[in-house]
Amino acid sequence: MGSKQNGRLPISIIAIIGGLSLIITIVLSVQVGSTRISIPDIIRSILAAIGVIPVDSVDPSIYMVINGVRLPRVLCGVLAGGGLAVSGTIMQGVFRNPLADPGLLGVSAGASFGALISMSFGMAASFILYLPTMAFIGALLAVLIIIGISFATHGGRVSSVSLIMSGMAVSALFSALTSLLLTLVNEYQVNNYIFWTMGGLTNRRWEHVMTMLVPVIGCTIALFLLAGRLDVMLLGDEQAHALGVRSSRNRILMIVLASLCTASIVSVTGPIGFVGLIIPHIFRMIVGPSHRRLCVASFFGGGMFLTICDTLVRFISGFNGRELSVGIITALIGSPYFIFLLIKRRGKTFTA
């Protein structure tokens, strides 16, 4: 594994560089805020929060700010960014389509509908995880319906085209239901919903980190392990079959894992656009299209990217007191950089 491959970075190097950069990003991001805290205090608080050193060795007021407010928010950003980027990588590979994003299988539409239901019946305020749970159920429902339709139309062999088509249909259905419900609820709830759909990490707490932790990390590891097969599947279903890989089965497995990962993220943060679509492209240009390396690079890269964007959101809100939605920043920063990469590579072929 450690050897040089085709002049491209080996996985171990990508993981080390990515891991270190991510840790530095987390520490620096935690430092941003209205109370100024020194870097050593931040590191001690983080170590205390994850149980490495005893809590009473840290100043309690600093620990409150770090552990109670900033660290969970930053970790939510890391998990969401990393998970969305890995899911996007897998979706683009499975569908052989550079425009595929993690929400392709109705996850966002389903989650939005679930979230709106929880808001419109006024129950979202009663329990902190009520909205995420409803959104997660909505997202899973959408994915299950889509995969079910796909199975039914192709007699057990699931093709990419049937998945995309049923994904579009089910997304449209859930969007219509959402619109219908929006016309029935009051204006305050409509505003709430619209703010939620812009995606954000404001006031996310440890409960939110914990709901995402297992699905995001679990799915990411599983997808990384399956990613070698995805490379072979890109040669076409029959060629993959001749190399010992059942495309149909693996395709479903990967899509379910990616959707599960996305669903758990979207239900906590709301739909955050751009990360799952563009981060895989950026890192494909840097580490190459081989999916094992790309999964590792995308996870760390996506995590860092969203954390940096959210740090900017907090930084800007420090001046005018009103928080922007992180989705605005991801697109504002990411798009120009992506366009720059496209122009720099002028003349070379681009993805599929």
Place this chain on the structure above:
Amino acid sequence: MQDISIIAEKLEYSVPKGVDELSILRSVDFAACSGEFVGIVGPNGAGKTTLLKAMAGFIKVKGDIFLNNNQSGNQSLRSFSLRERAQMMCYMHQDTVVPFEFTVKEVTSMGRHPWLGSFSDPCAADDKKVDEALKAVDCYELADRFVQQLSGGERQRVMLARALTQDTPLMLLDEPTSSLDIRYAQNVYRLCQQEVSAGKCVVAVLHDLRQAARVCTRICLLHEGVVIADGVPDEVLTAKNIKKAYGINANIFRNPVDEWDYYVEK
């Protein structure tokens, strides 16, 4: 190299065509074993590719297909796992399009997939096989190029390298020379002959009857899903059989250099 033989008995395959069914294969028997270079020839739509795909196990056909790797005895193709099959036979498509910017070397090393642990990466020995295969098809200097940027013929040679890298005793090749110029086509035929004399079994769908007659040890002539002749080239490629399969009047003669040859009457 492990000995292998493949036997197909009474293969039937049809696809729906309106209310009827269109028969692609009609009771086809076929066999090949180590040391044989079998050319499957016949007009367009005769079922050549379908026969090859059936033997590779891509499509479900009626009839039986047995593999014998001299350890197992004759065993049904379905009784082997996909991975075991991938270690016994490779398959080369007419044309393979690879999305994203994979390099020639990356695509070629995908041929090692059946030999790797589920979650491990290729090691130095695998890399060596990749390099050897690329050299064998004259593509070594293309190793770091993107497959998308290659010409059709270069891509076809890379796909052959990928099949060679799989290192299987049975090779199923669907028109391996269709986009190659005469020099590279010659190289590919010679390469197949070398693999065969090293103890492999090569089954290839071919269109060039002259070349097939010169390089194959055996020829199987298909016409409308029926094997109309199967044997050594001289016996199969007769004027009568060519008339029957292709509907053209061919005069067969022996040229002093390559022996079997033909020209078509106007």
